[in-house]
Amino acid sequence: MIDWDDVRYFLAAARGGSVRAAAKSLGVNHATVLRRIAQLEERLGAQMFERLPSGYRLTAAGEEVLEFANQMEASSHQLETRVFGRDQSVRGLLRVTLPPFLGTHLLMPDIAEFARLHPDIEMELVSTGEVVNLTNREADVAIRMVADRKTLPLNLHALKGPNLLAGIYMSRERLAAWRAGASDPIRPIVLSNQALPAWAAEGEVRATGIPFRTPDADAQIAAARQGIGMTRLPCFVGDADDLLARVPGIDVKSPATIWLLTHGETRKTKRVRLFTEFVSHRLATYAPLLAGRSISHG
16 A cells, blocks of 8 residues: 655655755655655555656656656645635534633633624533543643643643732631631631641631631632631632632732643634634733732623
8 A cells, every 4th residue: 555655755856856855845854755765666666766967857657656646645635625624614512621710700701702703613611620631632622720831741732821820818707807806716718639728827817727628619719708717719719709808918829820722633623723812812801810910800
């Protein structure tokens, strides 16, 4: 069976008139072109070129192969254009994975607007902070809060978004009661799998007692609203909640950067490009909010 890659090297040499020209046009070295042409000649049992001082000249067999090679190239281009063109329509399934905080508390109005603008795109949201395999098409786009860029897989295309800051929050009523002298213990509220945090003893208000553990972000926020204690939240969540206030004496910190991740081939499709461009623009407008400088969500 003839390898189309070998035929490409043959075509480049036939058109360029030399191995050097073929290597330059294909972005490979001289030896690679020679090896590929030799493989094709061995497969067909015929010599494709005469090696002359002035360059390469096609043999009679080479002339015959050239005709079919041109047809193969045209068919290959037609196939690529047809398949790629079909995927350039703004329709089909678009899977997006993102952490619950970003979906519920920041980007859902924007995702809803994108869905209204493109009614033929079937949106599927996977609300998780876990790594989803983009290469295996478990998702088309992953929006991630990443603390260290070096942890991003090298085979993914990464579009950098704004930095994300976090602060320590508690119920406004509970903070007012503490300022009035209430002595009830203020417990640290943490997710189920987290250790006792260092911030519990950093601010003017000290978290004491046994940690209050919650299964997810929404329960974490609800527990803080109920005055159980204080907890660490992204600024865009805590600052936007009228029932919560920042605990005084603890600086906001930058735990992560938002990244939009796509796979090399998938990102070329029109629906993926439209979505990543749309969300990237929206994230840029939210940069002050994400950095802890509160703005309205609009």
